[in-house]
Amino acid sequence: MADLERHDYDVVVIGAGGAGLRAAIEAHERGARTAVVCKSLLGKAHTVMAEGGIAAAMGNVYPEDNWRVHFRDTMRGGKMLNHWRMAQLHAQEAPARVRELEDWGALFDRTPDGLISQRDFGGHRYARLAHVGDRTGLELIRTLQQRTVALGIDVFMECTVTRLLTADDGAISGAFAYRRDSGQFLAFRAPAVVLATGGIGKSYTVTSNSWEYTGDGHSLALAAGASLINMEFLQFHPTGMVWPPSVRGILVTESVRGDGGVLKNAAGNRFMFDYIPDYFRKETAETEEEADRWYTDKKNNRRPPELLPRDEVARAINSEVKADRGSPHGGVFLDIASRRDADYVQKRLPSMYHQFKELAEVDITAEAMEVGPTCHYVMGGVEVHPETAAASVTGLFAAGEVAGGMHGSNRLGGNSLSDLLVFGRRAGTAAAGHAASAPAAALSETALAEAETAALAPFGRQGGENPYTVQHDLQEAMNSLVGIIRTAAEVEQALERIAELKVRVQALTVAGGRHYNPGWHLALDLPHMLRVSECVARAALERQESRGGHTREDFPGPREEWGQLNVLCTLFGDGIGLHRKPLPGMPPELAEIFEESG
Amino acid sequence: MSYEANLRVWRGDADGGELQDFTVTVNEGEVVLDILHRLQATQTPDLAVRWNCKAGKCGSCSAEVNGRPRLMCLTRMGTFEPDESITITPLRAFPVVRDLVTDVSYNYDKAREMPPFVPPERDADGNHRMQQIDVERSQEFRKCIECFLCQDVCHVVRDHEDNKPAFAGPRYLMRLAELDMHPLDGVDRRRLAQDHFGLGMCNITKCCSEVCPEGIKITDNALIPMKERVVDRKYVPPTWLGNAIRRRRQ
């Protein structure tokens, strides 16, 4: 393979979002020769879109806050399905990870004492989200990007990894990729690979996710022999835009509610009061008066039901719309205009103001927004060791949205950005450590040739359909059949459709050449999307209960026995195999935290 | 509600290309990027265009619409007459890769030349302390989504390719100002701004500020103050005085 570009590293990080960049910085600082590979330009990964903030119990606004409270909120938000050790490490280490961003130039909003300010978000007992207006993700990614550049870490932008390479003993030996601009192929030889590829939401029609979220890392991990955990749990964020149709799904940050916005139905009622589940009743306000007092006096009042965890709010909105109490375009109203003055809204939510003005011609300081659920985040991901972020495949690590276990059945807002930092750093440490002790195996020339043949296959076929049609049909199937409310019959139907789509993907054709050809790129992403969608559907069929981001109309409510079980997916020939695995037991000193009064 | 729009899209690569005419359906509320996606799905599957967020947050979808540098995801079709033909071309200041995608490595090269942020020690309790009013100046510049529209429109490089080695462009001159106004940074980059990054070549036409989708007042708030600081290196404006003293103490 003469025209193959070859590189040798100790650690190759796939993904340049918060998790990937944090991992690369750490690996580099520990002396590993490190490269970052990403599909878009540097600084454009999903992390840039995050709005609300980074959850960390720094106690800057409420000194009562500490890691135990954050741990408790996280586990309860995930309906106790989280890996307790990940949730513990996350809560303990997040404050230090946020503070170190300041050493690298980040400028968070401040408290009057000059400390990092923290805001309220759903499911968090105290104001806990470090933020910069509503563009926190931009601050996070730019800070890490500038740090990465300052350290001189090699970044391969607009390169897509299509395969992980493994040695005879099954350990990681590197990765195979193509350059999106030229179509040139690349081989990375490295004993350690960190997956930080983000999520899978592009398999849905209504989503806050971009073209990048095709589940590549989930799928690459499966193919290398790793297992995925919790794939039935998808987070439908309660507030996506619903109008005009072309912006349907674009996120409206939870900060709107954290900063005082409320949800109303067509009759003008704050319907969330009708949807408070028993599980959260003790900590939720019963009257509008109490809810409103909470914003200024959290000690003597309970939180508004609008700030229940996302799964609860999304289901409530879904029910209101189904009961014909929705807004004109099939959502509900999110109103901050009548509750906070225009100055406050523009200061706290500048990018939301801008987004509605530009895209929907709505002035959010004067009128209510129309919002509805949108596919936002995948709780499921690569099963990893909590301390090292290591997958079951030697030399493979995973951090960020692509990793599973941390968030259980539902993620709290703000807990992703902190997750990226905590486990990105841990993955970088462990990957560098592994590379120092494990020599890089030689790459198999046969495997490289195979990878190249597979990547070029779509050009060799004639007369098939175009990849956009197949993608569209997959999105429709997942959106309508494995969405926010599920039934066995519909999920089975989705699996049939996926099987048909797998055949169609084998036959599709690509027009044009290898230079910056999005049609070709999509053709190579589609098998990942199908594989991961199949995991979601199979796991959703398996779990016969409703919990967090998985609601079965035919099995309402949580079931005791399922509260002790994870569903694992592995690759089994060309299909997906399922296993049930008991949750790891929580040590008594942590279990105690849940007995303390709510 | 729907209508058929006339689109003229530049297609080609480094060796040349041309405007091609297309007729595409437009629905209510759609933006230029939606129309290009429809083109990809129905007529030109290999049309090269960058995008990510579709909400003006990532700065990927920059191009020139009727000759004006814009984010295509924030350019509503409703701002044009239905019978108007809309011309979409790649950013002119950068070499074409293919169709609407340009080689923006000039910008990433300039970023690599930037001397990094250098913080002081933290306070004894592990925190850095800064007042909101002191962080706000640099925060304005940190809103930058690196769409490079300002880099594209600035006449210093737009029509003079040979100026590129000596001129960092508004985005990176603003980055120098951002670091200069950062309450914690301890490096003086003023000489570098002038001698290496070409601050003197900017003649404050404000074209950069006009195209910035984030509404950053690049010229007024970053470039002009930076020029003043460079001209009189002894002059220290009152708002920075406190920090300068603190920095000296450390």
Ligand SMILES: Cc1cc2nc3c(=O)[nH]c(=O)nc-3n(C[C@H](O)[C@H](O)[C@H](O)COP(=O)(O)OP(=O)(O)OC[C@H]3O[C@@H](n4cnc5c(N)ncnc54)[C@H](O)[C@@H]3O)c2cc1C
């Ligand atoms: C609109 C929006 C708002 C959000 N707001 C918040 C918030 O306020 N707080 C919060 O905590 N969370 C928030 N989230 C969630 C959070 O932003 C994401 O979960 C998080 O940024 C994911 O980071 P990551 O590092 O895992 O992946 P990403 O940032 O998505 O990065 C993935 C990287 O992997 C690369 N990649 C993928 N596949 C390949 C491949 N095959 N080859 C090479 N590279 C590849 C991509 O190019 C990209 O660089 C929000 C999400 C969205 C969409």
Ligand code: SF4
């Ligand atoms: S103000 Fe300066 S940097 Fe901005 S466009 Fe004019 S010359 Fe260029």
Ligand code: SF4
């Ligand atoms: S300063 Fe404005 S125009 Fe320039 S790159 Fe940043 S966001 Fe774009």
Ligand code: FES
């Ligand atoms: S797609 Fe992100 S700014 Fe346009």
